[in-house]
Amino acid sequence: MTTEIINAKELHKVDPVFGQLSFDNHEQIVFCNDKDTGLKAIIGIHNTTLGPALGGTRMWKYANEWEALNDVLRLSRGMTYKSAITGLNLGGGKAVIIGDSKTDKTPEMITKFGEYVNSLSGRYITAEDVGTTTADMDLIRQVTKHVTGISESIGGSGNPSPVTAYGVYMGMKAAAKYKFGTDNLAGKKVLVQGIGHVGETLVEYLVKEGALVQIADINQARLEEVGAKYGASIFTGEDLYTADVDIYSPCALGATINDDTVNKIRAKVIAGAANNQLANDIIHGQILKERGIAYAPDFLINAGGIINVYAEIVGYDSAEAMKRTENIYNTTLEIFNFADTNKITTQQAAMSVAQSRIDQRKKENAAK
Ligand code: NAD
16 A cells, blocks of 8 residues: 555554655654643754755644644745755745644743754744744744844844745746736736735735736735725635636635636736645646646745845845845746746746755765
8 A cells, every 4th residue: 555545544554754645755853742831833844955944934723733744744845945946055944833823822832932943953944934923033032043034123134025025026027928928017917815914015016017906815804904005906706716817826825726726717827925836736737837827836936035034044135135036037937938948837847946956965065
């Protein structure tokens, strides 16, 4: 019986961690449990060939531990490729805290989590993600130096989301250039799904350029607030995947391009911030390619945040971080062309370029 043909429920009887479908030769997986604060967290270190594993901490109300484990495995792997393709000397890691960030999070829990991060002596460096904030990172900074995305007042780079949004905007423009022959988004119908930290700033860029922006979110109050602030219209249709738009921008959670949605999507370009947008990299990437939909790989265009926090490690320079983020435009175009030349999907193209950089470094390290 191979792991491919047994489901997660049966897997735990066989290989509960290394047998997970999302396991991809991760170097280290750390389970953190603290009874006193209620902390239950998992830190995933996927690969440290290029440098310490940097990636944010997500706090989420997972339905079960399998979901949390799979999320951290998928997200940490994504970070390896994100840093590699962006040219950063960082490996890939990520952490998840199991719980509702609105009701379960306490300063004691976050501090305890920081102590776990510290125990890894810099092999893993944390940052904020969905469900955690700059204030949480400041708390963590009190118990470890292996944290980024801390407040500017204590020497950090602050919230990385605006920089992430700028990178997504650059990637979207490059994808538009590839698909429509122009990167001018004026008059283009763009649907932004998820108008949180990243989505809102993206909406601002798009509206400024004259795009016709529609927004969707599960938070009605936020929809009304952001809609009124930028003059974006609220999506009211039954099914946003069938929306008649030019560009679909997933900026909420991952896996929105899946068996149920991939054949319905009418947009000609997909470019958004969410991590792991393709439920299955190979199958759904291929279907998008066959349907002529230009997909800008998520881990490539949402790298602005990591570029910003990386700058914090090497000496923060906001202008330099923005310049590097702007270059996402060029890299995205290169990936579209590489994919065409090699008759592969853009996801495969981006993975292949990232993997080559890791392989090259591995060779150099071995030769030392
Ligand atoms: P956020 O939590 O601030 O915003 C997410 C938004 O999505 C919220 O408004 C939420 O209500 C909405 N949402 C949740 N489920 C939804 C659904 N089913 N349909 C519609 N809306 C839904 O998060 P963020 O920081 O803006 O990040 C957005 C995405 O981008 C996440 O997937 C995150 O991992 C990824 N990302 C963020 C950064 C960053 O710098 N913040 C960097 C890289 C990747």
